[in-house]
Amino acid sequence: MYAAAAVGFSLVWGIMNVINIAHGTFIMLGAYTSYWLFVGPLHLDPFLSIPLSMLVMFAIAYVIQRFIINQVIRAPMLATFLLTFALSIMIANLAQIFWSSDVRSITTAYSGSSLAVGGLTIPWVRLWTLLVAVALTLGLQTFMTRSKIGRAIRATSMDVDAARLSGVGVAGIYALTFGIGGALAGAAGALASVSYAITPTMGDAFVVRAFIVSVLGGLGNVTGALVGGLVYGVIESFGALFFGEGYKDVVALAVLLLVILFRPYGLVGRATA
Amino acid sequence: MLELREVNGGYGEAQVLWDISMDVRAGEIVALVGANGAGKSTLLATISGLLAPSRGSIVFKGDDIAGWTPERVVAAGISHVPQSRRLFGGLTVYDNLLMGAFHRRDGGIGGDIERVYALFPRLKERAGQLAGTLSGGEQQMCAIGRGLMARPTLLLVDELSLGLAPIVVEQLLAVLAGLRRDGMTIVLVEQDVQVALESADRGYVIENGRVALTGEARTVLADPHVKTAYLGL
Structure with a gap:
Protein backbone atom coordinates (compact mmCIF):
# COMPACT_ATOMS: atom_id res chain seq x y z
CA MET A 1 0.00 0.00 0.00
CA TYR A 2 2.76 2.40 0.93
CA ALA A 3 4.58 1.46 -2.23
CA ALA A 4 1.55 2.30 -4.33
CA ALA A 5 1.17 5.62 -2.53
CA ALA A 6 4.82 6.51 -2.97
CA VAL A 7 5.52 5.63 -6.61
CA GLY A 8 3.65 8.61 -8.06
CA PHE A 9 4.93 10.95 -5.37
CA SER A 10 8.51 9.89 -6.00
CA LEU A 11 8.09 10.27 -9.76
CA VAL A 12 6.88 13.86 -9.48
CA TRP A 13 9.56 14.76 -6.95
CA GLY A 14 12.38 13.21 -8.92
CA ILE A 15 11.39 14.48 -12.36
CA MET A 16 9.95 17.88 -11.59
CA ASN A 17 11.59 18.67 -8.26
CA VAL A 18 8.13 19.27 -6.85
CA ILE A 19 7.22 17.88 -3.44
CA ASN A 20 3.56 17.37 -4.04
CA ILE A 21 1.89 17.67 -0.65
CA ALA A 22 -1.45 17.35 -2.43
CA HIS A 23 -0.54 13.78 -3.40
CA GLY A 24 -2.34 12.57 -0.27
CA THR A 25 -5.53 14.35 -1.24
CA PHE A 26 -5.22 12.82 -4.72
CA ILE A 27 -5.16 9.41 -3.03
CA MET A 28 -8.21 10.47 -1.02
CA LEU A 29 -10.05 11.53 -4.19
CA GLY A 30 -9.11 8.21 -5.79
CA ALA A 31 -10.53 6.37 -2.80
CA TYR A 32 -13.79 8.36 -3.01
CA THR A 33 -14.00 7.64 -6.72
CA SER A 34 -13.83 3.94 -5.97
CA TYR A 35 -16.27 4.35 -3.11
CA TRP A 36 -18.93 6.06 -5.21
CA LEU A 37 -18.48 3.52 -7.98
CA PHE A 38 -18.90 0.78 -5.39
CA VAL A 39 -22.06 2.13 -3.76
CA GLY A 40 -23.43 3.40 -7.05
CA PRO A 41 -25.69 1.49 -9.40
CA LEU A 42 -22.71 -0.19 -11.05
CA HIS A 43 -21.58 -1.69 -7.74
CA LEU A 44 -18.10 -1.86 -9.16
CA ASP A 45 -15.46 -3.79 -7.25
CA PRO A 46 -12.69 -1.43 -6.01
CA PHE A 47 -10.03 -3.44 -7.80
CA LEU A 48 -11.95 -3.11 -11.05
CA SER A 49 -12.42 0.61 -10.55
CA ILE A 50 -8.64 1.19 -10.46
CA PRO A 51 -8.43 2.16 -14.15
CA LEU A 52 -11.34 4.59 -13.79
CA SER A 53 -9.90 6.06 -10.64
CA MET A 54 -6.56 6.48 -12.43
CA LEU A 55 -8.22 8.17 -15.37
CA VAL A 56 -10.13 10.62 -13.20
CA MET A 57 -7.04 11.50 -11.17
CA PHE A 58 -4.87 11.80 -14.27
CA ALA A 59 -7.27 14.40 -15.64
CA ILE A 60 -7.49 16.34 -12.36
CA ALA A 61 -3.72 16.31 -11.81
CA TYR A 62 -3.01 17.25 -15.43
CA VAL A 63 -5.25 20.29 -15.20
CA ILE A 64 -3.85 21.34 -11.82
CA GLN A 65 -0.29 21.18 -13.17
CA ARG A 66 -1.04 22.85 -16.47
CA PHE A 67 -2.93 25.81 -15.05
CA ILE A 68 -1.77 26.22 -11.46
CA ILE A 69 1.59 24.67 -10.59
CA ASN A 70 3.11 25.52 -13.96
CA GLN A 71 2.95 29.18 -12.98
CA VAL A 72 5.60 28.68 -10.33
CA ILE A 73 7.48 25.66 -11.66
CA ARG A 74 10.66 27.68 -12.15
CA ALA A 75 10.44 29.27 -8.71
CA PRO A 76 12.36 27.79 -5.79
CA MET A 77 11.10 24.52 -4.36
CA LEU A 78 9.49 26.30 -1.42
CA ALA A 79 6.98 27.97 -3.74
CA THR A 80 5.69 24.71 -5.19
CA PHE A 81 5.81 23.16 -1.73
CA LEU A 82 3.56 25.88 -0.29
CA LEU A 83 1.31 25.83 -3.34
CA THR A 84 0.67 22.10 -3.19
CA PHE A 85 0.21 22.37 0.58
CA ALA A 86 -2.48 25.00 0.02
CA LEU A 87 -4.05 22.85 -2.68
CA SER A 88 -4.16 19.87 -0.34
CA ILE A 89 -5.97 21.89 2.34
CA MET A 90 -8.38 23.23 -0.25
CA ILE A 91 -9.15 19.85 -1.77
CA ALA A 92 -9.59 18.18 1.63
CA ASN A 93 -11.99 20.91 2.74
CA LEU A 94 -13.94 20.77 -0.50
CA ALA A 95 -14.25 17.02 0.02
CA GLN A 96 -15.56 17.70 3.50
CA ILE A 97 -18.14 20.14 2.19
CA PHE A 98 -19.37 17.82 -0.53
CA TRP A 99 -19.15 14.45 1.16
CA SER A 100 -19.14 15.39 4.90
CA SER A 101 -16.50 14.07 7.24
CA ASP A 102 -18.37 10.81 7.82
CA VAL A 103 -16.13 7.80 7.89
CA ARG A 104 -16.99 5.51 5.03
CA SER A 105 -15.70 2.10 4.13
CA ILE A 106 -16.03 -0.54 1.49
CA THR A 107 -16.74 -4.08 2.53
CA THR A 108 -16.43 -6.62 -0.22
CA ALA A 109 -17.33 -10.28 -0.18
CA TYR A 110 -13.67 -11.19 0.18
CA SER A 111 -12.77 -8.53 2.73
CA GLY A 112 -12.37 -10.94 5.63
CA SER A 113 -10.84 -13.89 3.80
CA SER A 114 -7.19 -14.64 3.61
CA LEU A 115 -4.68 -17.04 2.18
CA ALA A 116 -3.01 -19.43 4.57
CA VAL A 117 0.50 -20.52 3.62
CA GLY A 118 2.13 -22.66 6.28
CA GLY A 119 1.77 -20.69 9.48
CA LEU A 120 1.19 -17.38 7.70
CA THR A 121 -2.15 -15.79 7.03
CA ILE A 122 -2.11 -13.21 4.28
CA PRO A 123 -5.33 -11.30 3.68
CA TRP A 124 -6.31 -11.54 0.02
CA VAL A 125 -6.79 -7.81 -0.09
CA ARG A 126 -3.18 -7.20 0.92
CA LEU A 127 -1.91 -9.70 -1.59
CA TRP A 128 -3.86 -8.14 -4.45
CA THR A 129 -2.72 -4.71 -3.34
CA LEU A 130 0.87 -5.83 -3.54
CA LEU A 131 0.37 -7.36 -6.97
CA VAL A 132 -1.24 -4.21 -8.31
CA ALA A 133 1.55 -2.06 -6.86
CA VAL A 134 4.19 -4.25 -8.50
CA ALA A 135 2.33 -4.26 -11.82
CA LEU A 136 1.96 -0.48 -11.78
CA THR A 137 5.63 0.02 -10.95
CA LEU A 138 6.78 -2.30 -13.70
CA GLY A 139 4.39 -0.67 -16.14
CA LEU A 140 5.67 2.79 -15.22
CA GLN A 141 9.28 1.66 -15.43
CA THR A 142 8.71 0.22 -18.89
CA PHE A 143 6.95 3.37 -20.01
CA MET A 144 9.78 5.57 -18.74
CA THR A 145 12.57 3.58 -20.35
CA ARG A 146 11.02 2.33 -23.57
CA SER A 147 8.58 4.94 -24.84
CA LYS A 148 9.39 8.14 -26.63
CA ILE A 149 7.42 10.22 -24.12
CA GLY A 150 9.07 8.45 -21.19
CA ARG A 151 12.47 9.23 -22.66
CA ALA A 152 11.48 12.86 -23.07
CA ILE A 153 10.30 12.98 -19.46
CA ARG A 154 13.65 11.69 -18.24
CA ALA A 155 15.56 14.00 -20.57
CA THR A 156 13.57 16.98 -19.30
CA SER A 157 14.45 16.10 -15.73
CA MET A 158 18.16 16.05 -16.67
CA ASP A 159 18.35 19.32 -18.60
CA VAL A 160 15.30 21.47 -19.21
CA ASP A 161 16.89 23.83 -21.72
CA ALA A 162 18.49 21.05 -23.72
CA ALA A 163 15.12 19.31 -23.83
CA ARG A 164 13.48 22.50 -25.13
CA LEU A 165 16.17 22.81 -27.79
CA SER A 166 15.38 19.24 -28.81
CA GLY A 167 11.83 20.30 -29.47
CA VAL A 168 10.23 19.10 -26.24
CA GLY A 169 7.26 21.15 -25.04
CA VAL A 170 8.28 21.24 -21.40
CA ALA A 171 4.95 22.51 -20.02
CA GLY A 172 3.17 19.59 -21.64
CA ILE A 173 5.75 17.11 -20.38
CA TYR A 174 5.38 18.44 -16.83
CA ALA A 175 1.60 18.27 -17.00
CA LEU A 176 1.86 14.72 -18.28
CA THR A 177 4.29 13.72 -15.52
CA PHE A 178 2.05 15.26 -12.89
CA GLY A 179 -0.93 13.56 -14.49
CA ILE A 180 0.83 10.19 -14.29
CA GLY A 181 1.65 10.92 -10.65
CA GLY A 182 -2.03 11.70 -10.13
CA ALA A 183 -3.10 8.51 -11.90
CA LEU A 184 -0.85 6.50 -9.61
CA ALA A 185 -2.37 8.29 -6.63
CA GLY A 186 -5.78 7.35 -8.03
CA ALA A 187 -4.73 3.72 -8.15
CA ALA A 188 -3.36 3.96 -4.61
CA GLY A 189 -6.67 5.50 -3.53
CA ALA A 190 -8.65 2.67 -5.07
CA LEU A 191 -6.42 0.20 -3.25
CA ALA A 192 -6.71 2.15 0.01
CA SER A 193 -10.50 2.21 -0.24
CA VAL A 194 -10.59 -1.52 0.48
CA SER A 195 -8.42 -1.61 3.57
CA TYR A 196 -8.64 1.89 5.07
CA ALA A 197 -11.40 4.12 6.38
CA ILE A 198 -12.38 6.64 3.73
CA THR A 199 -12.44 10.22 5.04
CA PRO A 200 -11.54 13.61 3.57
CA THR A 201 -8.34 13.68 5.62
CA MET A 202 -7.23 10.10 4.98
CA GLY A 203 -4.52 11.39 2.61
CA ASP A 204 -2.48 13.06 5.35
CA ALA A 205 -1.13 9.80 6.68
CA PHE A 206 -0.26 8.67 3.17
CA VAL A 207 1.61 11.75 2.08
CA VAL A 208 3.92 11.59 5.10
CA ARG A 209 4.63 7.93 4.38
CA ALA A 210 5.02 8.58 0.67
CA PHE A 211 7.65 11.17 1.57
CA ILE A 212 9.57 8.75 3.78
CA VAL A 213 9.26 5.91 1.30
CA SER A 214 10.51 8.10 -1.57
CA VAL A 215 13.60 8.99 0.40
CA LEU A 216 14.10 5.35 1.39
CA GLY A 217 13.90 4.29 -2.22
CA GLY A 218 15.91 7.11 -3.71
CA LEU A 219 14.27 10.13 -5.32
CA GLY A 220 12.60 9.64 -8.65
CA ASN A 221 13.67 6.03 -8.59
CA VAL A 222 10.45 4.25 -9.45
CA THR A 223 11.48 0.74 -8.50
CA GLY A 224 13.20 2.25 -5.46
CA ALA A 225 9.84 3.60 -4.33
CA LEU A 226 8.37 0.11 -4.59
CA VAL A 227 11.21 -1.43 -2.59
CA GLY A 228 11.13 1.45 -0.12
CA GLY A 229 7.40 0.98 0.35
CA LEU A 230 7.77 -2.70 1.10
CA VAL A 231 10.69 -2.11 3.45
CA TYR A 232 8.82 0.64 5.24
CA GLY A 233 5.73 -1.54 5.66
CA VAL A 234 7.80 -4.32 7.16
CA ILE A 235 9.68 -1.96 9.47
CA GLU A 236 6.47 -0.39 10.69
CA SER A 237 4.86 -3.76 11.36
CA PHE A 238 7.85 -5.13 13.21
CA GLY A 239 8.26 -1.87 15.07
CA ALA A 240 4.69 -2.20 16.27
CA LEU A 241 5.28 -5.81 17.19
CA PHE A 242 8.44 -5.26 19.24
CA PHE A 243 7.96 -1.81 20.72
CA GLY A 244 4.19 -1.53 20.76
CA GLU A 245 1.76 0.12 18.36
CA GLY A 246 2.49 3.60 19.70
CA TYR A 247 6.15 3.41 18.74
CA LYS A 248 5.87 2.16 15.19
CA ASP A 249 6.32 5.63 13.73
CA VAL A 250 9.34 6.22 15.92
CA VAL A 251 11.00 3.10 14.57
CA ALA A 252 10.13 3.95 10.98
CA LEU A 253 11.42 7.50 11.29
CA ALA A 254 14.59 6.28 12.99
CA VAL A 255 15.21 4.08 9.98
CA LEU A 256 14.63 7.06 7.70
CA LEU A 257 17.22 9.01 9.65
CA LEU A 258 19.72 6.18 9.33
CA VAL A 259 19.12 5.93 5.60
CA ILE A 260 19.63 9.66 5.13
CA LEU A 261 22.84 9.47 7.16
CA PHE A 262 24.38 6.45 5.49
CA ARG A 263 22.68 6.02 2.12
CA PRO A 264 21.38 9.45 1.14
CA TYR A 265 20.85 8.24 -2.42
CA GLY A 266 18.32 5.64 -1.24
CA LEU A 267 18.34 1.94 -0.55
CA VAL A 268 18.59 0.87 -4.17
CA GLY A 269 20.12 3.99 -5.70
CA ARG A 270 23.72 4.60 -6.65
CA ALA A 271 25.89 7.38 -5.36
CA THR A 272 26.34 8.88 -8.81
CA ALA A 273 22.68 8.75 -9.82
CA MET B 1 18.17 32.65 -45.00
CA ILE B 78 17.07 25.66 -36.77
CA SER B 79 19.03 23.36 -34.51
CA HIS B 80 21.03 24.81 -31.62
CA VAL B 81 24.00 22.83 -30.26
CA PRO B 82 24.36 24.54 -26.90
CA GLN B 83 27.49 25.60 -25.10
CA SER B 84 29.12 22.90 -22.94
CA ARG B 85 27.19 20.23 -24.87
CA ARG B 86 24.27 19.93 -22.43
CA LEU B 87 23.77 16.25 -23.17
CA PHE B 88 21.26 14.18 -21.25
CA GLY B 89 23.94 12.58 -19.09
CA GLY B 90 21.76 9.80 -17.73
CA LEU B 91 20.59 8.69 -21.16
CA THR B 92 22.58 6.57 -23.57
CA VAL B 93 24.23 8.07 -26.63
CA TYR B 94 21.57 6.42 -28.76
CA ASP B 95 18.75 7.87 -26.66
CA ASN B 96 20.37 11.32 -26.82
CA LEU B 97 20.35 11.09 -30.60
CA LEU B 98 16.71 9.98 -30.55
CA MET B 99 15.87 12.96 -28.35
CA GLY B 100 17.23 15.23 -31.06
CA ALA B 101 14.51 13.92 -33.37
CA PHE B 102 11.78 14.33 -30.75
CA HIS B 103 9.58 16.67 -32.76
CA ARG B 104 9.77 14.57 -35.92
CA ARG B 105 6.94 12.33 -37.05
CA ASP B 106 8.56 11.06 -40.26
CA GLY B 107 10.04 7.64 -40.83
CA GLY B 108 13.58 8.80 -41.56
CA ILE B 109 14.86 8.79 -38.00
CA GLY B 110 16.58 5.40 -38.19
CA GLY B 111 18.35 6.40 -41.38
CA ASP B 112 19.50 9.68 -39.85
CA ILE B 113 20.97 7.85 -36.87
CA GLU B 114 23.03 5.82 -39.33
CA ARG B 115 24.12 9.06 -41.03
CA VAL B 116 25.28 10.47 -37.69
CA TYR B 117 27.16 7.23 -37.01
CA ALA B 118 28.80 7.55 -40.40
CA LEU B 119 29.97 11.07 -39.52
CA PHE B 120 31.12 10.05 -36.05
CA PRO B 121 31.95 6.33 -35.99
CA ARG B 122 32.96 6.75 -32.37
CA LEU B 123 29.33 7.36 -31.43
CA LYS B 124 28.34 4.03 -32.90
CA GLU B 125 30.89 2.28 -30.69
CA ARG B 126 29.53 4.15 -27.70
CA ALA B 127 25.84 3.90 -28.63
CA GLY B 128 24.81 2.06 -25.48
CA GLN B 129 26.97 4.08 -23.11
CA LEU B 130 25.59 6.82 -20.87
CA ALA B 131 26.35 10.20 -22.43
CA GLY B 132 27.68 11.51 -19.12
CA THR B 133 30.57 9.04 -19.27
CA LEU B 134 31.90 10.18 -22.66
CA SER B 135 35.11 12.12 -23.13
CA GLY B 136 34.86 15.81 -23.99
CA GLY B 137 35.36 15.27 -27.71
CA GLU B 138 32.86 12.42 -27.82
CA GLN B 139 30.36 14.57 -25.96
CA GLN B 140 30.73 17.31 -28.54
CA MET B 141 30.23 14.74 -31.30
CA CYS B 142 27.11 13.49 -29.55
CA ALA B 143 25.83 17.05 -29.12
CA ILE B 144 26.34 17.83 -32.79
CA GLY B 145 24.81 14.48 -33.70
CA ARG B 146 21.79 15.23 -31.54
CA GLY B 147 21.49 18.62 -33.24
CA LEU B 148 21.62 17.00 -36.67
CA MET B 149 18.90 14.53 -35.71
CA ALA B 150 16.43 17.40 -35.85
CA ARG B 151 17.21 17.50 -39.59
Missing part, protein backbone atom coordinates in the same frame (compact mmCIF):
# COMPACT_ATOMS: atom_id res chain seq x y z
CA LEU B 2 18.37 34.25 -41.57
CA GLU B 3 18.11 37.99 -41.10
CA LEU B 4 18.39 39.75 -37.76
CA ARG B 5 17.37 43.38 -37.66
CA GLU B 6 18.21 45.54 -34.64
CA VAL B 7 17.70 42.72 -32.18
CA ASN B 8 17.77 43.73 -28.52
CA GLY B 9 17.57 41.18 -25.79
CA GLY B 10 18.98 39.63 -22.67
CA TYR B 11 17.87 38.21 -19.38
CA GLY B 12 14.91 40.13 -17.98
CA GLU B 13 16.12 43.56 -16.90
CA ALA B 14 19.70 42.84 -17.86
CA GLN B 15 20.04 43.82 -21.50
CA VAL B 16 22.89 42.05 -23.25
CA LEU B 17 22.21 42.53 -26.97
CA TRP B 18 22.06 46.00 -28.48
CA ASP B 19 20.73 46.49 -32.02
CA ILE B 20 22.28 43.40 -33.51
CA SER B 21 21.78 43.11 -37.25
CA MET B 22 23.13 40.10 -39.01
CA ASP B 23 22.61 38.05 -42.17
CA VAL B 24 23.27 34.41 -42.79
CA ARG B 25 22.98 33.23 -46.38
CA ALA B 26 22.08 29.70 -47.35
CA GLY B 27 25.05 27.38 -47.55
CA GLU B 28 27.64 29.48 -45.78
CA ILE B 29 29.51 29.17 -42.52
CA VAL B 30 29.29 32.33 -40.45
CA ALA B 31 31.54 32.78 -37.45
CA LEU B 32 30.43 34.81 -34.43
CA VAL B 33 33.52 35.72 -32.46
CA GLY B 34 34.23 37.85 -29.47
CA ALA B 35 35.40 37.80 -25.90
CA ASN B 36 33.85 35.90 -23.05
CA GLY B 37 30.63 37.67 -22.05
CA ALA B 38 30.29 39.63 -25.28
CA GLY B 39 26.79 38.20 -25.85
CA LYS B 40 27.47 35.52 -28.46
CA SER B 41 25.69 32.73 -26.60
CA THR B 42 22.86 35.08 -25.65
CA LEU B 43 22.44 35.85 -29.33
CA LEU B 44 22.20 32.15 -30.21
CA ALA B 45 19.72 31.55 -27.38
CA THR B 46 17.63 34.44 -28.70
CA ILE B 47 17.61 32.95 -32.20
CA SER B 48 16.71 29.48 -30.98
CA GLY B 49 13.92 30.77 -28.75
CA LEU B 50 15.33 30.06 -25.31
CA LEU B 51 15.26 33.82 -24.80
CA ALA B 52 12.76 36.23 -26.30
CA PRO B 53 14.15 39.43 -27.85
CA SER B 54 12.79 42.65 -26.36
CA ARG B 55 12.90 44.38 -29.75
CA GLY B 56 13.84 43.66 -33.33
CA SER B 57 13.01 41.00 -35.87
CA ILE B 58 14.51 37.59 -36.60
CA VAL B 59 13.39 36.43 -40.02
CA PHE B 60 14.06 32.83 -40.98
CA LYS B 61 12.95 31.70 -44.44
CA GLY B 62 10.33 34.43 -44.58
CA ASP B 63 8.88 33.95 -41.07
CA ASP B 64 9.55 36.34 -38.23
CA ILE B 65 10.51 33.82 -35.56
CA ALA B 66 11.25 36.39 -32.83
CA GLY B 67 9.55 35.19 -29.66
CA TRP B 68 8.74 31.72 -30.95
CA THR B 69 9.13 28.83 -28.51
CA PRO B 70 12.22 26.64 -28.99
CA GLU B 71 9.96 23.75 -30.06
CA ARG B 72 8.63 25.79 -32.96
CA VAL B 73 12.06 27.06 -33.94
CA VAL B 74 13.47 23.52 -34.03
CA ALA B 75 10.56 22.33 -36.11
CA ALA B 76 11.15 25.23 -38.52
CA GLY B 77 14.68 23.93 -39.16
CA PRO B 152 17.95 21.24 -39.56
CA THR B 153 18.72 23.51 -42.48
CA LEU B 154 20.54 25.90 -40.14
CA LEU B 155 22.88 24.59 -37.46
CA LEU B 156 23.93 26.86 -34.59
CA VAL B 157 27.06 25.57 -32.86
CA ASP B 158 28.09 27.24 -29.61
CA GLU B 159 31.73 26.99 -28.49
CA LEU B 160 32.75 24.04 -30.60
CA SER B 161 36.36 24.04 -29.44
CA LEU B 162 35.94 24.77 -25.73
CA GLY B 163 37.99 22.37 -23.66
CA LEU B 164 38.94 20.15 -26.58
CA ALA B 165 42.33 19.12 -27.90
CA PRO B 166 43.34 20.87 -31.16
CA ILE B 167 43.29 17.60 -33.09
CA VAL B 168 39.71 16.90 -31.99
CA VAL B 169 38.69 20.44 -32.94
CA GLU B 170 40.18 19.88 -36.37
CA GLN B 171 38.19 16.66 -36.81
CA LEU B 172 34.98 18.37 -35.79
CA LEU B 173 35.62 21.31 -38.10
CA ALA B 174 36.20 18.87 -40.95
CA VAL B 175 32.81 17.32 -40.24
CA LEU B 176 31.17 20.75 -40.27
CA ALA B 177 32.88 21.56 -43.57
CA GLY B 178 31.51 18.30 -44.97
CA LEU B 179 28.00 19.15 -43.78
CA ARG B 180 28.28 22.53 -45.47
CA ARG B 181 29.27 20.86 -48.75
CA ASP B 182 26.04 18.87 -48.46
CA GLY B 183 24.08 22.11 -48.22
CA MET B 184 23.95 22.84 -44.49
CA THR B 185 24.15 26.43 -43.29
CA ILE B 186 26.16 26.87 -40.11
CA VAL B 187 26.63 29.60 -37.52
CA LEU B 188 29.70 28.96 -35.45
CA VAL B 189 30.20 30.76 -32.15
CA GLU B 190 33.77 30.74 -30.91
CA GLN B 191 36.07 32.31 -28.41
CA ASP B 192 38.95 30.98 -30.44
CA VAL B 193 38.89 33.69 -33.06
CA GLN B 194 41.57 32.18 -35.29
CA VAL B 195 39.97 28.74 -35.43
CA ALA B 196 36.55 30.19 -36.17
CA LEU B 197 37.54 32.65 -38.86
CA GLU B 198 39.79 30.21 -40.65
CA SER B 199 36.92 27.81 -41.19
CA ALA B 200 34.22 30.39 -41.92
CA ASP B 201 33.15 32.34 -45.01
CA ARG B 202 32.19 35.44 -43.13
CA GLY B 203 32.60 36.69 -39.63
CA TYR B 204 30.93 38.96 -37.10
CA VAL B 205 32.90 40.35 -34.20
CA ILE B 206 30.65 40.96 -31.19
CA GLU B 207 31.78 43.39 -28.51
CA ASN B 208 29.66 44.35 -25.51
CA GLY B 209 26.54 43.04 -27.18
CA ARG B 210 27.00 45.00 -30.42
CA VAL B 211 28.36 44.08 -33.82
CA ALA B 212 31.79 45.71 -33.82
CA LEU B 213 32.96 44.48 -37.18
CA THR B 214 31.78 42.29 -40.01
CA GLY B 215 33.00 41.11 -43.36
CA GLU B 216 34.68 38.27 -45.23
CA ALA B 217 36.34 35.96 -42.74
CA ARG B 218 39.74 36.65 -44.30
CA THR B 219 39.26 40.40 -44.08
CA VAL B 220 38.14 40.22 -40.45
CA LEU B 221 41.11 38.06 -39.58
CA ALA B 222 43.44 40.61 -41.17
CA ASP B 223 41.82 43.57 -39.42
CA PRO B 224 44.36 45.40 -37.24
CA HIS B 225 41.93 45.76 -34.33
CA VAL B 226 41.10 42.05 -34.39
CA LYS B 227 44.79 41.24 -34.60
CA THR B 228 45.70 43.21 -31.50
CA ALA B 229 42.56 42.55 -29.45
CA TYR B 230 41.98 38.86 -30.15
CA LEU B 231 45.05 37.32 -31.70
CA GLY B 232 47.69 39.02 -29.64
CA LEU B 233 49.70 39.96 -32.70
